[in-house]
Amino acid sequence: MSYFPVLMPVYNRVDLHMERGEGAYVFDDKGNRYLDFLVGVGVVSLGHCHPHVVEALKKQAEALWTVSNLFKTHSGERLAQRLVDLTFADTVFFQNSGVEAWECGIKTMRKYFSATGKPERYRVVTFKGNFHGRTMTAIAASKSDKMVGGFGPLIDGFDLAEFGDIESVRAVVTDETAGIAIEPIVGEGGFKVPPAGFLRQIRELCDEKGMLLMFDEVQCGMGRSGKLFAHEWDGVVPDIMCIAKALGNGFPIGACLATAKAAQGMTKGTHGSTYGGNPLATEVGNAVLDIMTTPGFLEEVRRKGDVWGKRLEDLVKAHPKVFSSARGRGLMRGLVCVPPNGSVSAALRDEKLLAIEAGENVVRFLPPLVVTDEQLDEAAEAIDRAAKKLGAVA
Ligand SMILES: *Cc1c(COP(=O)(O)O)cnc(C)c1O
Numbered sequence: 001m002s003y004f005p006v007l008m009p010v011y012n013r014v015d016l017h018m019e020r021g022e023g024a025y026v027f028d029d030k031g032n033r034y035l036d037f038l039v040g041v042g043v044v045s046l047g048h049c050h051p052h053v054v055e056a057l058k059k060q061a062e063a064l065w066t067v068s069n070l071f072k073t074h075s076g077e078r079l080a081q082r083l084v085d086l087t088f089a090d091t092v093f094f095q096n097s098g099v100e101a102w103e104c105g106i107k108t109m110r111k112y113f114s115a116t117g118k119p120e121r122y123r124v125v126t127f128k129g130n131f132h133g134r135t136m137t138a139i140a141a142s143k144s145d146k147m148v149g150g151f152g153p154l155i156d157g158f159d160l161a162e163f164g165d166i167e168s169v170r171a172v173v174t175d176e177t178a179g180i181a182i183e184p185i186v187g188e189g190g191f192k193v194p195p196a197g198f199l200r201q202i203r204e205l206c207d208e209k210g211m212l213l214m215f216d217e218v219q220c221g222m223g224r225s226g227k228l229f230a231h232e233w234d235g236v237v238p239d240i241m242c243i244a245k246a247l248g249n250g251f252p253i254g255a256c257l258a259t260a261k262a263a264q265g266m267t268k269g270t271h272g273s274t275y276g277g278n279p280l281a282t283e284v285g286n287a288v289l290d291i292m293t294t295p296g297f298l299e300e301v302r303r304k305g306d307v308w309g310k311r312l313e314d315l316v317k318a319h320p321k322v323f324s325s326a327r328g329r330g331l332m333r334g335l336v337c338v339p340p341n342g343s344v345s346a347a348l349r350d351e352k353l354l355a356i357e358a359g360e361n362v363v364r365f366l367p368p369l370v371v372t373d374e375q376l377d378e379a380a381e382a383i384d385r386a387a388k389k390l391g392a393v394a
Helices: 051-061 074-086 098-115 136-142 166-172 198-209 230-234 279-292 297-318 341-350 373-393
Strands: 018-022 025-028 033-036 091-095 123-127 158-161 177-182 212-216 240-243 254-258 323-329 332-337 356-358 362-365
Touching: 033 373, 051 279, 074 091, 074 254, 074 279, 091 098, 098 136, 098 177, 098 212, 098 240, 098 254, 123 136, 158 166, 166 198, 177 198, 198 212, 198 230, 279 297, 297 323, 297 332, 297 373, 332 341, 341 356, 341 362, 341 373
Parallel strands: 123 158, 123 177, 177 212, 212 240
Antiparallel strands: 018 025, 025 033, 091 254, 240 254, 323 332, 332 362, 356 362
Protein backbone atom coordinates (compact mmCIF):
# COMPACT_ATOMS: atom_id res chain seq x y z
CA MET A 1 0.00 0.00 0.00
CA SER A 2 1.61 3.24 -1.13
CA TYR A 3 -0.48 5.74 0.78
CA PHE A 4 -1.96 5.46 4.23
CA PRO A 5 -2.88 8.53 6.33
CA VAL A 6 -0.65 9.15 9.32
CA LEU A 7 -3.76 9.34 11.48
CA MET A 8 -5.46 5.96 11.21
CA PRO A 9 -8.52 6.65 9.07
CA VAL A 10 -11.15 5.33 11.47
CA TYR A 11 -12.85 8.73 11.51
CA ASN A 12 -14.42 10.57 8.60
CA ARG A 13 -12.52 13.72 9.56
CA VAL A 14 -13.74 17.13 8.45
CA ASP A 15 -11.02 18.93 6.51
CA LEU A 16 -10.60 21.73 9.04
CA HIS A 17 -7.63 22.18 11.34
CA MET A 18 -8.86 23.57 14.64
CA GLU A 19 -6.42 25.74 16.50
CA ARG A 20 -7.96 27.76 19.30
CA GLY A 21 -11.06 27.90 21.45
CA GLU A 22 -12.67 30.62 23.47
CA GLY A 23 -15.93 30.10 25.32
CA ALA A 24 -18.56 28.92 22.84
CA TYR A 25 -16.34 29.48 19.81
CA VAL A 26 -13.52 27.59 18.09
CA PHE A 27 -11.23 28.97 15.42
CA ASP A 28 -9.58 27.08 12.57
CA ASP A 29 -6.04 27.68 11.29
CA LYS A 30 -7.40 30.16 8.74
CA GLY A 31 -8.99 32.28 11.45
CA ASN A 32 -12.59 31.24 10.69
CA ARG A 33 -14.83 31.32 13.76
CA TYR A 34 -17.36 28.59 14.50
CA LEU A 35 -20.09 28.56 17.10
CA ASP A 36 -19.34 25.26 18.81
CA PHE A 37 -22.48 23.26 19.60
CA LEU A 38 -20.52 20.03 19.59
CA VAL A 39 -17.86 20.87 22.21
CA GLY A 40 -15.77 17.77 21.64
CA VAL A 41 -19.00 15.72 21.75
CA GLY A 42 -20.38 16.95 25.04
CA VAL A 43 -17.02 17.43 26.70
CA VAL A 44 -16.19 21.14 26.90
CA SER A 45 -19.35 22.00 28.81
CA LEU A 46 -17.99 25.11 30.49
CA GLY A 47 -16.74 26.45 27.16
CA HIS A 48 -13.23 26.41 25.73
CA CYS A 49 -10.42 27.51 28.04
CA HIS A 50 -12.69 28.40 30.94
CA PRO A 51 -10.46 30.68 33.09
CA HIS A 52 -11.15 28.90 36.39
CA VAL A 53 -10.34 25.50 34.86
CA VAL A 54 -7.24 26.80 33.06
CA GLU A 55 -6.02 28.29 36.32
CA ALA A 56 -6.49 24.99 38.19
CA LEU A 57 -4.61 23.06 35.50
CA LYS A 58 -1.73 25.55 35.37
CA LYS A 59 -1.35 25.56 39.11
CA GLN A 60 -1.35 21.77 39.30
CA ALA A 61 1.05 21.49 36.33
CA GLU A 62 3.65 23.29 38.41
CA ALA A 63 3.04 21.22 41.53
CA LEU A 64 2.66 17.52 40.65
CA TRP A 65 1.54 15.56 37.59
CA THR A 66 1.38 11.92 38.60
CA VAL A 67 2.30 9.75 41.56
CA SER A 68 0.42 6.48 40.81
CA ASN A 69 -2.52 5.12 42.72
CA LEU A 70 0.02 3.61 45.12
CA PHE A 71 -0.15 6.99 46.89
CA LYS A 72 -2.93 9.35 47.93
CA THR A 73 -3.52 12.93 46.86
CA HIS A 74 -5.73 15.47 48.60
CA SER A 75 -7.02 16.50 45.20
CA GLY A 76 -8.23 12.99 44.31
CA GLU A 77 -9.76 12.42 47.73
CA ARG A 78 -11.51 15.77 47.57
CA LEU A 79 -13.02 15.09 44.13
CA ALA A 80 -14.14 11.60 45.19
CA GLN A 81 -15.71 12.99 48.39
CA ARG A 82 -17.55 15.68 46.45
CA LEU A 83 -18.94 13.16 43.96
CA VAL A 84 -20.03 10.94 46.85
CA ASP A 85 -21.72 13.90 48.58
CA LEU A 86 -23.53 14.86 45.38
CA THR A 87 -24.83 11.38 44.51
CA PHE A 88 -26.07 7.96 45.65
CA ALA A 89 -22.48 6.67 45.70
CA ASP A 90 -20.16 5.70 48.57
CA THR A 91 -17.01 5.16 46.57
CA VAL A 92 -15.28 6.26 43.35
CA PHE A 93 -12.54 4.94 41.07
CA PHE A 94 -11.00 7.41 38.62
CA GLN A 95 -10.18 6.43 35.06
CA ASN A 96 -9.09 8.35 31.96
CA SER A 97 -12.11 8.02 29.71
CA GLY A 98 -15.74 7.12 29.47
CA VAL A 99 -15.25 3.60 28.24
CA GLU A 100 -12.75 2.83 31.00
CA ALA A 101 -15.29 4.03 33.55
CA TRP A 102 -17.92 1.80 31.89
CA GLU A 103 -15.50 -1.13 31.96
CA CYS A 104 -14.86 -0.57 35.66
CA GLY A 105 -18.62 -0.55 36.21
CA ILE A 106 -19.12 -3.86 34.41
CA LYS A 107 -16.24 -5.41 36.34
CA THR A 108 -17.74 -4.10 39.60
CA MET A 109 -21.07 -5.67 38.69
CA ARG A 110 -19.66 -9.09 37.84
CA LYS A 111 -17.32 -9.10 40.81
CA TYR A 112 -20.20 -8.38 43.18
CA PHE A 113 -21.85 -11.64 42.23
CA SER A 114 -18.67 -13.71 42.39
CA ALA A 115 -17.84 -12.14 45.76
CA THR A 116 -21.32 -12.98 47.09
CA GLY A 117 -21.15 -16.60 45.96
CA LYS A 118 -23.16 -16.38 42.73
CA PRO A 119 -20.53 -16.38 39.96
CA GLU A 120 -23.10 -17.83 37.54
CA ARG A 121 -24.77 -14.42 37.48
CA TYR A 122 -22.58 -12.58 35.01
CA ARG A 123 -24.91 -11.45 32.21
CA VAL A 124 -25.87 -7.81 31.72
CA VAL A 125 -28.94 -6.42 29.94
CA THR A 126 -28.17 -3.50 27.62
CA PHE A 127 -30.34 -1.63 25.11
CA LYS A 128 -30.56 -1.54 21.33
CA GLY A 129 -28.91 1.58 19.95
CA ASN A 130 -26.71 1.98 23.05
CA PHE A 131 -23.23 3.42 22.99
CA HIS A 132 -20.81 2.70 25.83
CA GLY A 133 -17.52 3.18 24.00
CA ARG A 134 -15.16 1.17 21.82
CA THR A 135 -13.40 -1.45 23.93
CA MET A 136 -14.15 -5.11 23.32
CA THR A 137 -16.60 -5.14 26.23
CA ALA A 138 -18.42 -2.01 25.13
CA ILE A 139 -18.82 -3.16 21.54
CA ALA A 140 -19.97 -6.57 22.78
CA ALA A 141 -22.61 -4.71 24.79
CA SER A 142 -23.77 -2.85 21.68
CA LYS A 143 -23.84 -5.75 19.20
CA SER A 144 -24.26 -3.13 16.46
CA ASP A 145 -22.89 -4.26 13.08
CA LYS A 146 -21.05 -1.00 12.63
CA MET A 147 -19.09 -1.42 15.84
CA VAL A 148 -18.51 -5.19 16.02
CA GLY A 149 -17.93 -6.10 12.36
CA GLY A 150 -14.61 -7.94 12.01
CA PHE A 151 -13.71 -7.71 15.69
CA GLY A 152 -15.08 -11.05 16.84
CA PRO A 153 -15.24 -13.30 18.71
CA LEU A 154 -17.10 -11.01 21.07
CA ILE A 155 -17.06 -11.16 24.84
CA ASP A 156 -20.09 -13.13 25.97
CA GLY A 157 -22.60 -11.90 28.50
CA PHE A 158 -24.72 -9.11 27.05
CA ASP A 159 -28.41 -9.34 26.19
CA LEU A 160 -30.23 -6.59 24.31
CA ALA A 161 -33.65 -5.18 25.19
CA GLU A 162 -35.74 -2.35 23.69
CA PHE A 163 -35.21 1.07 25.21
CA GLY A 164 -38.46 2.16 26.83
CA ASP A 165 -40.10 -1.29 26.87
CA ILE A 166 -40.01 -2.99 30.28
CA GLU A 167 -41.56 -6.22 28.93
CA SER A 168 -38.64 -6.62 26.54
CA VAL A 169 -36.31 -6.31 29.54
CA ARG A 170 -38.22 -8.94 31.52
CA ALA A 171 -38.04 -11.22 28.49
CA VAL A 172 -34.21 -11.37 28.53
CA VAL A 173 -33.63 -11.50 32.29
CA THR A 174 -32.67 -14.98 33.50
CA ASP A 175 -31.12 -16.57 36.62
CA GLU A 176 -27.76 -15.65 35.10
CA THR A 177 -28.47 -11.92 34.88
CA ALA A 178 -26.27 -9.76 37.10
CA GLY A 179 -27.78 -6.43 36.20
CA ILE A 180 -28.94 -3.81 33.76
CA ALA A 181 -26.79 -1.07 32.19
CA ILE A 182 -28.54 1.86 30.55
CA GLU A 183 -28.03 5.46 29.44
CA PRO A 184 -30.71 7.50 31.28
CA ILE A 185 -30.87 9.68 28.16
CA VAL A 186 -29.55 7.97 25.04
CA GLY A 187 -26.62 9.89 23.54
CA GLU A 188 -25.09 8.54 20.31
CA GLY A 189 -28.29 6.57 19.68
CA GLY A 190 -30.29 9.75 19.07
CA PHE A 191 -30.92 11.85 22.19
CA LYS A 192 -33.84 9.74 23.32
CA VAL A 193 -35.48 10.59 26.64
CA PRO A 194 -37.03 7.49 28.24
CA PRO A 195 -40.82 7.33 28.53
CA ALA A 196 -42.06 8.52 31.94
CA GLY A 197 -41.69 5.82 34.57
CA PHE A 198 -39.37 3.57 32.55
CA LEU A 199 -36.26 4.05 34.71
CA ARG A 200 -38.38 3.44 37.80
CA GLN A 201 -39.68 0.19 36.31
CA ILE A 202 -36.08 -0.83 35.62
CA ARG A 203 -35.09 -0.01 39.22
CA GLU A 204 -38.02 -2.03 40.57
CA LEU A 205 -37.17 -4.99 38.37
CA CYS A 206 -33.57 -4.87 39.63
CA ASP A 207 -34.78 -4.84 43.24
CA GLU A 208 -37.21 -7.69 42.59
CA LYS A 209 -34.52 -9.92 41.04
CA GLY A 210 -31.57 -8.86 43.21
CA MET A 211 -29.84 -7.34 40.16
CA LEU A 212 -27.55 -4.31 40.11
CA LEU A 213 -28.45 -1.22 38.11
CA MET A 214 -25.77 0.74 36.31
CA PHE A 215 -26.30 4.11 34.66
CA ASP A 216 -23.99 5.31 31.90
CA GLU A 217 -24.06 9.09 32.33
CA VAL A 218 -20.90 9.71 30.34
CA GLN A 219 -22.81 11.96 27.92
CA CYS A 220 -26.05 12.91 29.70
CA GLY A 221 -24.42 13.58 33.09
CA MET A 222 -22.55 16.58 34.48
CA GLY A 223 -25.33 19.10 34.01
CA ARG A 224 -26.11 18.41 30.35
CA SER A 225 -29.79 17.58 30.95
CA GLY A 226 -30.32 20.49 33.36
CA LYS A 227 -29.75 18.35 36.47
CA LEU A 228 -26.26 17.36 37.59
CA PHE A 229 -27.19 13.79 36.59
CA ALA A 230 -29.96 12.91 34.16
CA HIS A 231 -31.41 10.15 36.36
CA GLU A 232 -32.38 12.81 38.90
CA TRP A 233 -35.28 13.71 36.57
CA ASP A 234 -36.75 10.28 37.25
CA GLY A 235 -36.12 10.22 40.99
CA VAL A 236 -34.35 6.84 40.86
CA VAL A 237 -30.79 5.95 41.79
CA PRO A 238 -28.47 3.29 40.39
CA ASP A 239 -25.99 1.06 42.24
CA ILE A 240 -23.17 1.94 39.85
CA MET A 241 -22.64 4.89 37.51
CA CYS A 242 -19.97 5.81 35.00
CA ILE A 243 -19.24 9.41 34.12
CA ALA A 244 -16.56 11.18 32.06
CA LYS A 245 -16.77 13.72 29.21
CA ALA A 246 -17.79 17.04 30.85
CA LEU A 247 -16.18 16.06 34.18
CA GLY A 248 -12.85 17.17 32.70
CA ASN A 249 -14.05 19.93 30.36
CA GLY A 250 -11.63 18.53 27.79
CA PHE A 251 -8.98 17.07 30.08
CA PRO A 252 -9.22 13.26 30.03
CA ILE A 253 -10.92 11.87 33.13
CA GLY A 254 -13.60 9.30 33.83
CA ALA A 255 -15.02 7.92 37.04
CA CYS A 256 -16.88 4.85 38.19
CA LEU A 257 -19.15 5.54 41.17
CA ALA A 258 -20.74 2.81 43.26
CA THR A 259 -22.49 2.06 46.51
CA ALA A 260 -20.45 0.24 49.15
CA LYS A 261 -22.69 -2.78 48.64
CA ALA A 262 -22.18 -2.92 44.86
CA ALA A 263 -18.43 -2.36 45.21
CA GLN A 264 -17.84 -5.05 47.82
CA GLY A 265 -15.94 -7.26 45.39
CA MET A 266 -13.56 -4.49 44.34
CA THR A 267 -10.86 -5.20 46.88
CA LYS A 268 -7.09 -4.72 46.84
CA GLY A 269 -5.51 -5.70 43.54
CA THR A 270 -8.76 -6.34 41.62
CA HIS A 271 -8.54 -3.25 39.41
CA GLY A 272 -6.16 -0.45 38.59
CA SER A 273 -4.96 2.30 36.29
CA THR A 274 -1.61 4.00 35.75
CA TYR A 275 -2.96 7.44 34.94
CA GLY A 276 -6.43 7.18 36.48
CA GLY A 277 -6.89 9.79 39.20
CA ASN A 278 -3.72 11.72 38.45
CA PRO A 279 -3.85 15.12 40.14
CA LEU A 280 -3.90 17.10 36.88
CA ALA A 281 -7.20 15.40 36.03
CA THR A 282 -8.69 15.54 39.52
CA GLU A 283 -7.81 19.23 39.95
CA VAL A 284 -9.56 19.96 36.66
CA GLY A 285 -12.53 17.88 37.88
CA ASN A 286 -12.61 19.86 41.12
CA ALA A 287 -12.56 23.14 39.17
CA VAL A 288 -15.43 21.92 36.97
CA LEU A 289 -17.46 21.02 40.05
CA ASP A 290 -16.75 24.44 41.59
CA ILE A 291 -18.60 25.99 38.66
CA MET A 292 -21.36 23.41 38.24
CA THR A 293 -22.28 23.50 41.92
CA THR A 294 -22.48 27.30 42.03
CA PRO A 295 -26.03 28.16 43.20
CA GLY A 296 -28.24 28.88 40.20
CA PHE A 297 -25.96 27.24 37.61
CA LEU A 298 -28.22 24.29 36.85
CA GLU A 299 -31.38 26.44 37.00
CA GLU A 300 -29.83 28.54 34.25
CA VAL A 301 -29.11 25.41 32.20
CA ARG A 302 -32.77 24.41 32.55
CA ARG A 303 -34.01 27.88 31.64
CA LYS A 304 -31.78 28.05 28.56
CA GLY A 305 -32.73 24.47 27.72
CA ASP A 306 -36.40 25.52 27.62
CA VAL A 307 -35.59 28.55 25.45
CA TRP A 308 -33.56 26.34 23.10
CA GLY A 309 -36.25 23.67 23.01
CA LYS A 310 -38.79 26.29 21.84
CA ARG A 311 -36.38 27.53 19.17
CA LEU A 312 -36.02 23.97 17.86
CA GLU A 313 -39.80 23.44 17.84
CA ASP A 314 -40.17 26.66 15.83
CA LEU A 315 -37.55 25.45 13.36
CA VAL A 316 -39.48 22.20 12.88
CA LYS A 317 -42.64 24.19 12.14
CA ALA A 318 -40.81 26.52 9.78
CA HIS A 319 -39.01 23.74 7.85
CA PRO A 320 -41.15 20.60 7.74
CA LYS A 321 -39.29 19.40 4.64
CA VAL A 322 -36.00 19.41 6.58
CA PHE A 323 -36.94 18.60 10.19
CA SER A 324 -39.67 16.24 11.35
CA SER A 325 -39.40 16.79 15.13
CA ALA A 326 -37.29 18.05 18.04
CA ARG A 327 -36.30 15.94 21.03
CA GLY A 328 -34.16 15.88 24.15
CA ARG A 329 -33.96 17.60 27.51
CA GLY A 330 -32.09 20.57 28.97
CA LEU A 331 -29.19 21.46 26.71
CA MET A 332 -29.15 17.93 25.29
CA ARG A 333 -31.47 18.40 22.34
CA GLY A 334 -31.55 17.52 18.69
CA LEU A 335 -33.59 17.67 15.50
CA VAL A 336 -34.83 14.62 13.63
CA CYS A 337 -33.93 15.28 9.99
CA VAL A 338 -35.76 14.46 6.78
CA PRO A 339 -32.67 14.53 4.51
CA PRO A 340 -29.65 12.49 5.68
CA ASN A 341 -28.36 14.03 8.92
CA GLY A 342 -24.82 14.18 7.52
CA SER A 343 -25.98 16.64 4.85
CA VAL A 344 -27.63 18.75 7.55
CA SER A 345 -24.56 18.93 9.80
CA ALA A 346 -22.44 19.82 6.74
CA ALA A 347 -24.88 22.61 5.83
CA LEU A 348 -24.70 23.89 9.42
CA ARG A 349 -20.92 23.91 9.22
CA ASP A 350 -21.18 26.09 6.11
CA GLU A 351 -23.13 28.50 8.33
CA LYS A 352 -20.31 28.33 10.90
CA LEU A 353 -22.25 26.24 13.40
CA LEU A 354 -20.74 22.96 14.62
CA ALA A 355 -23.13 20.12 15.45
CA ILE A 356 -22.93 16.36 15.09
CA GLU A 357 -25.10 13.52 13.88
CA ALA A 358 -26.63 10.87 16.14
CA GLY A 359 -28.69 7.72 15.57
CA GLU A 360 -32.25 7.80 14.17
CA ASN A 361 -31.19 10.50 11.67
CA VAL A 362 -30.83 13.12 14.37
CA VAL A 363 -28.58 16.16 14.38
CA ARG A 364 -27.66 16.80 17.99
CA PHE A 365 -26.68 20.06 19.61
CA LEU A 366 -24.36 20.15 22.59
CA PRO A 367 -23.88 23.84 23.31
CA PRO A 368 -21.62 24.69 26.21
CA LEU A 369 -23.76 24.95 29.34
CA VAL A 370 -22.54 28.55 29.69
CA VAL A 371 -24.03 29.45 26.28
CA THR A 372 -25.73 32.87 26.23
CA ASP A 373 -29.24 33.61 24.99
CA GLU A 374 -27.67 35.60 22.14
CA GLN A 375 -25.60 32.59 21.10
CA LEU A 376 -28.73 30.41 21.12
CA ASP A 377 -30.34 32.99 18.79
CA GLU A 378 -27.21 32.98 16.62
CA ALA A 379 -27.38 29.18 16.36
CA ALA A 380 -31.13 29.19 15.58
CA GLU A 381 -30.50 31.69 12.78
CA ALA A 382 -27.70 29.53 11.37
CA ILE A 383 -30.02 26.50 11.41
CA ASP A 384 -32.74 28.56 9.73
CA ARG A 385 -30.36 29.64 6.94
CA ALA A 386 -29.09 26.08 6.43
CA ALA A 387 -32.64 24.71 6.39
CA LYS A 388 -33.71 27.25 3.76
CA LYS A 389 -30.90 26.07 1.49
CA LEU A 390 -31.63 22.40 2.16
CA GLY A 391 -35.39 22.94 1.76
CA ALA A 392 -34.83 24.59 -1.61
CA VAL A 393 -33.18 21.45 -2.97
CA ALA A 394 -35.38 18.91 -1.13
C1 LIG B 1 -18.75 8.98 24.79
C2 LIG B 1 -19.45 7.93 25.54
C3 LIG B 1 -18.76 6.82 26.08
C4 LIG B 1 -17.30 6.57 25.82
O1 LIG B 1 -16.47 7.57 26.29
P1 LIG B 1 -14.94 7.63 25.79
O2 LIG B 1 -14.34 8.71 26.64
O3 LIG B 1 -14.96 7.97 24.33
O4 LIG B 1 -14.34 6.32 26.02
C5 LIG B 1 -19.47 5.93 26.86
N1 LIG B 1 -20.77 6.09 27.09
C6 LIG B 1 -21.48 7.12 26.58
C7 LIG B 1 -22.93 7.26 26.90
C8 LIG B 1 -20.84 8.07 25.77
O5 LIG B 1 -21.55 9.06 25.23
